[in-house]
Amino acid sequence: MPFLYDQSQIEMPDDGYDLPPPRVDQFEYVSSLGYGGARGVVTFSIDVPDKPAPIPGPTPTPAATASPRRGFFDRLFGGARAATPERAAQRVRDAETRKALRHYNRHLVLSLAVLALREIGGRRAYCRYDGGNDEGFCWLDSVELANGECIDVTAVAQKLYDLGLHERLHAAGLVKSDPKVTGLEQVQTFARIWPSTEWAGLLLGESYGTGEYVMYGAFTVDLEACTLVDDPQADPVVENIEIAS
DSSP states (O other): OOEEEEOTTOOOOTTSOOOOOOBGGGOEEOOHHHHTSOOSSEEOOOOOOOOOOOOOOOOOOHHHHSOOOOOHHHHHTTOOOOOOHHHHHHHHHHHHHHHHHHHHHHHHHHHHHHHHHHHTTEEEEEEEEEEETTEEEEEEEEEEETTSOEEEHHHHHHHHHHHTHHHHHHHTTSSOOBTTBOHHHHHHHHHHHHHHHHHHHHHHOTTTTOSSEEEEEEEEEETTTTEEEEOTTOOOOOSSSOOBO
């Protein structure tokens, strides 16, 4: 599903310099099955679940909270204390809480974004992505309005700001007041990056961009149907990788 240039079989130069950037014709459009992302059209929800509360652990007893005695060499060399069943169970509970909070935040971001984009007349959003080796990036490129007009991300952010999206972000606890950052700048960052990143994770997998390759691509978001579909004809517009001309 992304246009991908595989680097796994390429030897690094002996002089220690980086590989030269690939040409557009060296990228290959990889199917979802070959890449590991989703199959075909992806649906998402903007229904926000209840915010998860931390999963409480058992009330510790005095014997459980007392620090065990550590040997001389353990103290001398800073050896870690052996994990107890209580600590192991707490790590599991903490991991479950983080997973539930991640799920909640994703739905909150997408709900705020999609509902606001609909309010300004948005019908479809077009997002681009690139990356490779250790990280993937995604950003909003443009939004198609119900009247057929296509506006860029700068115009989108201005409309969302005029709608009062910055106040909704504050009320939801997603952003905080900062005298160095205006409300418009907060909306610009949110509109361009946050929902796009969540959509990319759903379409391409959470670890997209991690591997011995560089990639680019784009996808379309249907804001009414809440669906994502990759664009097999995406132009090589990139921000975080280099493509030779």
